[in-house]
Structure formats: structure tokens, C-alpha cells
Amino acid sequence: MEDELIDSSRLSLPRKSVLPGAGFFYPDEFDEERAEERAKEKLEDASVAVVTDTDADGLGCVALLREAYDAALDVADFEERIEERLGDEDEDEDDEEPALAGEDEEERPKSPVALMGSSPYSLEDDLQRVADYAPEGVEVYVCDLCPDKFEYVEEELAALVETAGEIHWYDHHQWKPEVAEAVREAGVDLVVGESDEECSTDVTLRELDYEFDERFSDLAAVTRDHDLWLNEDERSQDLADYAYWTSKEEYVAVVGAYGADLPPVVEEYIAHRRVEKENLIQAAVDRAELKTVGDWTVGVTYGRCSQNEVADALREAGADAAVVVKPAGSASIRGSDDFERCHEVADLVNGGGHPKAAGCKPDIYDDMLDYAHHWTTQGATTKRVILRAFEQVADAVEKEEAEAEAAADADDDEGVETER
Structure with missing residues (x-):
């Protein structure tokens, strides 16, 4: 395949909005080989390994850990590279695969606190890589990740327990009790914060035995503002966007040095990237539809975009919940005060998350023809599958309410009978 065909920088915005980023087209084998090589290099001399989600919350945990272990990287090199990107007019601003082409973390100084970026879909592989490549006795932290079932991570966690000195797991998602119990029984120090009150950075800040500077408390508060969708601090969107657009190591170095008050060069970079971001958001909002499911109005749309802002716009248009289907096949589900069952919907379509925010990727893509249909129909099948899950949740709620009423x-009848 010619590189030009998957180069997002060459696409018009309408086309870019409906197609996935270049990273989607890389074979899994290529990604796995690259991941193995990079994991080995990062972990071979590490004293601490952090397996974490790569959003602002997960990476905020890494910033705290590197501060606590005196293992932060020098931020000056990263700031210089940001300046270079700002001067590069041909930079591929790819929202789906941030910093893939230019990410050269293996060429930078390594921290003894190794950062292993992960996701709910790769968690077991990343745990196994730490078990395979980290030194005996390494201290391990798992942050901002939650397995749907214990069997997904059972073997890999057992291997890691054999290698690691200690394993700490800090999270704030909705854990199934049986999964949490099994993880603890495996020998893990698992701490799960209240999902509607804390983010994982909060949990890490609270649990680490270290006197943090005030900027880290502020970083946790601003990260929480975005991660719990409070939107009360204007800096929180900057953190979320920056974590999405740049490399993991750069984000950790910058917020570790500056906290939530990002330096001018980063603010300039964010402003530069937001021009296209706003256009992609608007494209997704323009193609949205409102559907009635049970007592709820569900806004459904498709596109490569920032799902939180799209969800906000759909709520303003009257939606109780919003579904944003992505070109890569996944979807984000966002709720509101009138809909706090996003995780229940996601559970039915190969996903999970929080009551007001969740993610999923329905298991419906068997070959590239399915993806071609996905792009040309703007996610028609995925939308239909997720709306069906909403209907199942609505039916369950109706049944619960009927049983409660009965x-x-x-009870009323029994009370009347007793009086007689």
C-alpha cells in the first residue's frame, strides 16, 4: 500500500473525519514486534515499572511516581522538540494515532521508573512484558486500568507475581467485586477509589508515602476535573488534549515539571492543534442523530473527533446520552445526570467504564470489508449494535421498576391485611 493513501495530512477534513489514522493500517504483527523491542529496552534496567492507561489520568500517575522515586526526565529536551514541531508545517496532526510518526522515545534518556503505556485491550500483554523483561524484584504499579474479567489477566498476573518484589494497583473504575477479590488474592495491593469522586491520579497521590509539592496536588485536582467530566477548571481540557496529542514521555515530563500550569510553548502547541480539532468536532455534531430509547434520548454520531466536546454539544441539543462511533471501530458512550448507566451499555458490547462515561468496541469486524462498510456507512452497524444495547438496558430498567412497584x-396489601 502506498504511504500517501494512509497519510492523514494529505486528506481534506471531510475525508479525514470519516477515516482512521495511519496507525490503524499497521499490521498487528508489526505493532507487537515494535512493542516487544521497546518494552525490553525500557524495562531491562528499570527499578520500577508502571503499566498505565495513556490518557491524562494514567500519565498523571506516572508523573507522581517519577517524582516520588526521583526519576523525572529533564523537561528541557522535550520543550525544544515542541518548538521544532511548531515550526514544521508538514506535521501530520493525526487525532487517532497521536505522535506515532515522530515518537522516538527509545532515543531519549530512560527513566528508572519505566512507563509502559497500555489499554484495556492490551493489559494482559503488557503485564506479561514486564514479567518477561524487567529485573527480578522490580516494583510494579498498574494505574487507571480495570480488567473486565480476572481470567483475562490471570496467567500474566501470576507470572508477574513471580518476578516482581511488590505490585500496587491504583484505579478508580467500576470493579466487579469478584475481579477485585481475585486480583487481591493473587498478591496485589489493589486500591480502587470512588469512581464518581476520585481519578486514578488522586488515588496515587493519596497512597504514595511521599510529601508532594503543591503543584502535584493541583495536577490531580485538574486531572480529576476532566476525568470526571466536571469541567469547572479551564485548564483540564488543556491537559486532556495535550496528553492525547503528544508522546507519553513528553506529557509526563512536562506536567511533572510544571503541574497543570503548562508552559507557554505547550499552550501555543495546543492552540495550534485546536484549529483542526474544532472543525472535526463540528463535523461529528453536524452528522448526529437523536434517537428515543425507553425514557432516554440518545445522540448518535460518527467521526474522528474529541468525544467529550461532541457529547457536550449533543447534551445541549437534548440528549441524555451520547454515542460517538470512531472510524477505528471503537465507540465512546457519555452520560448525564439523567443517564448514569454507560458502563451497563458498554458491558453488553465488549467494553466497560463508568456510569457517566464508558468505551467499547463491538466484536463485529471479521475482515477489511467490514471496516470498508463501517467507513462508507459512517458506522451504521456499530450504531445499531450499541443502540440495541441501550434497548436491553432500558428493558432491564423497566423490569426492575415493575418488580419494585409490585x-x-x-407490602401495602400486607399492611392493610394486618390492620384488619
Whole structure:
């Protein structure tokens, strides 16, 4: 395949909005080989390994850990590279695969606190890589990740327990009790914060035995503002966007040095990237539809975009919940005060998350023809599958309410009978 065909920088915005980024087209084998090589290099001399989600919350945990272990990288090199990117007019601003082409972390100084970026879909592989490549007795932290089932990570966690000195797991997602119990029984120090009150950075800040500077407390608060969708601090969107657009190591170095008050060069870079971001958001909002499911109005759309801002716009248009289907096949589900069952919907379509925010990727893509249909129909099948999951949740809620009403009536009847 010619590189030009998957080069997002050459696409018009309408086309870029409906197609995935270049990284989508890389074979899994290529990604796995690259991941193995980079994991080995990062972990071979590490004293601490952090397996973490790569959003602002997960990376905020890494910034705290590197500060606590006196292992932060020099931020000056990263700031210089940001300046270079700002001067590069041909930079591929690819929202789906941030910093893939220019990410050269293996060429930079390594921290003894190794950063292993992960996701719910690669967690077991990344745990195994730490077990395979980290030194005996390494201290391990798993942050901002939650397995849907224990069997997904059972073997890899057992291998890691054999290698690691200690394993700490800090998270704030909705854990199934049986999964949490099994993880703890495996020998892990698992701490799960209240998902509607704390982010994982909060949990890490609280659990680490270290006197952090005030900028880290502020970083946790601003990260929480975005991660819990409070949107009360204007800096929180900057953190979220920056974590999405840049490399993992750069984000950790910058917020570790500056906290939530990002330096001018980063603010300039964010402003530069937001021009296209706003256009992609608007394209997704323009193609959205409102559907009625049970007592709820669900806004459904498709496109490469920032899902939180799109969800905000759909809520303003009257939606109780929003579904943003992505070109890569995944989808984001966002709720509101009137809909706090996003995780229940996601559970039905190969996903999970929080009551007001969740993600999923329905298992419906068997070959590239399925993806071609996905792009040309703007996610029609995925939308239909997720809306069906909403219907299942609505039916379950209706059944619960009917049973509760029947139980209440029975109690009333029993009370009347007793009086007689």
C-alpha cells in the first residue's frame, strides 16, 4: 500500500473525519514486534515499572511516581522538540494515532521508573512484558486500568507475581467485586477509589508515602476535573488534549515539571492543534442523530473527533446520552445526570467504564470489508449494535421498576391485611 493513501495530512477534513489514522493500517504483527523491542529496552534496567492507561489520568500517575522515586526526565529536551514541531508545517496532526510518526522515545534518556503505556485491550500483554523483561524484584504499579474479567489477566498476573518484589494497583473504575477479590488474592495491593469522586491520579497521590509539592496536588485536582467530566477548571481540557496529542514521555515530563500550569510553548502547541480539532468536532455534531430509547434520548454520531466536546454539544441539543462511533471501530458512550448507566451499555458490547462515561468496541469486524462498510456507512452497524444495547438496558430498567412497584403494592396489601 502506498504511504500517501494512509497519510492523514494529505486528506481534506471531510475525508479525514470519516477515516482512521495511519496507525490503524499497521499490521498487528508489526505493532507487537515494535512493542516487544521497546518494552525490553525500557524495562531491562528499570527499578520500577508502571503499566498505565495513556490518557491524562494514567500519565498523571506516572508523573507522581517519577517524582516520588526521583526519576523525572529533564523537561528541557522535550520543550525544544515542541518548538521544532511548531515550526514544521508538514506535521501530520493525526487525532487517532497521536505522535506515532515522530515518537522516538527509545532515543531519549530512560527513566528508572519505566512507563509502559497500555489499554484495556492490551493489559494482559503488557503485564506479561514486564514479567518477561524487567529485573527480578522490580516494583510494579498498574494505574487507571480495570480488567473486565480476572481470567483475562490471570496467567500474566501470576507470572508477574513471580518476578516482581511488590505490585500496587491504583484505579478508580467500576470493579466487579469478584475481579477485585481475585486480583487481591493473587498478591496485589489493589486500591480502587470512588469512581464518581476520585481519578486514578488522586488515588496515587493519596497512597504514595511521599510529601508532594503543591503543584502535584493541583495536577490531580485538574486531572480529576476532566476525568470526571466536571469541567469547572479551564485548564483540564488543556491537559486532556495535550496528553492525547503528544508522546507519553513528553506529557509526563512536562506536567511533572510544571503541574497543570503548562508552559507557554505547550499552550501555543495546543492552540495550534485546536484549529483542526474544532472543525472535526463540528463535523461529528453536524452528522448526529437523536434517537428515543425507553425514557432516554440518545445522540448518535460518527467521526474522528474529541468525544467529550461532541457529547457536550449533543447534551445541549437534548440528549441524555451520547454515542460517538470512531472510524477505528471503537465507540465512546457519555452520560448525564439523567443517564448514569454507560458502563451497563458498554458491558453488553465488549467494553466497560463508568456510569457517566464508558468505551467499547463491538466484536463485529471479521475482515477489511467490514471496516470498508463501517467507513462508507459512517458506522451504521456499530450504531445499531450499541443502540440495541441501550434497548436491553432500558428493558432491564423497566423490569426492575415493575418488580419494585409490585413489591411495594404487595407490602401495602400486607399492611392493610394486618390492620384488619
